Amino acid sequence: MPDILHGFGSQRSMNLRADDLLSWFAGAERELPWRAGDVTPWQILVSEFMLQQTPVARVLPIWPDWVARWPTPSATAAASQAEVLRAWGKLGYPRRAIRLHECATVIAQDFADVVPDDVEVLQQLPGIGSYTARAVASFAYRQPVPVVDTNVRRVVARAVHGQPDAGTPSARRDHADVEALLPDADRAARFSAALMELGAIVCTARSPRCDSCPLKHSCSWRLAGSPPATGPRRPAQRYAGTDRQVRGRLLDVLRDNVVAVTRAELDLAWPVDAVQRERALNSLLSDGLVEQRSDGRFALPGQDRNDSTASR
DNA sequence: GATTCGTGGGC
């Protein structure tokens, strides 16, 4: 490898030694169910979909039931979108549930029900981006590829670069950073899991637990005195009153009703602002999260249709 | 590159 590429990386990796991290992980690893030995690549993929932008604690009660009910891509594909959306419940970002269902359909139909092991192939599947493709290749197939999520970026920013927080994501730079840290191929996947774990439970975004960090004697940020972040921060994301909240309310109604509902019933979910309500409903329709029946009623997509006379 | 897309817990 050219010195211009390798020199800096090996220099920096002194601040984050794989052995330090792996020995810590051996004692600190959480026993998450999707890390058990008998979990299949598909089930790992399901966990990664659920974990996108979602805390572990909220996935824990959903994932076991989900994979017991739909253990394979073909089993998932055989379910209706409505069933999948109901099982997804209030996990958030319900488009992920639709994409997971689409992903299952593609794998069942085009890949003989076998999750691909190649990063490039995985990344072409619905709902799978750079992180998820690498997570599956690494955690399910033990490929020594860098796995970069928000935790990894923060740990690297601090321990390696001495900065309080990760900067703007840059796939090429982020992957190169982690590539330079990866140990031998046999331990690469475990190293990535450990890196994420450290960011999740020790090197957290707010009030990191530096006292119990395995890198506390080498971390560049701590050695620099743990300087706080400076400069402009992103405006805080709001939720109350946004279209996202309205979409959530509308979906709430549809999840709770096993029969199609009238527009008037949907109006009750967000009575004040009809313009915003319409906008949210239209976006749900175009996202394929809601469908409108010929009688004008609304339901989750694929929900049973012989319900106009059914009781609730 | 900047936005949009849920939901709820911690502080």
Added chain:
DNA sequence: TGCCCAAGAAT
């Protein structure tokens, strides 16, 4: 309380 953030992806 209100703000911040959480194993990202798609556009």
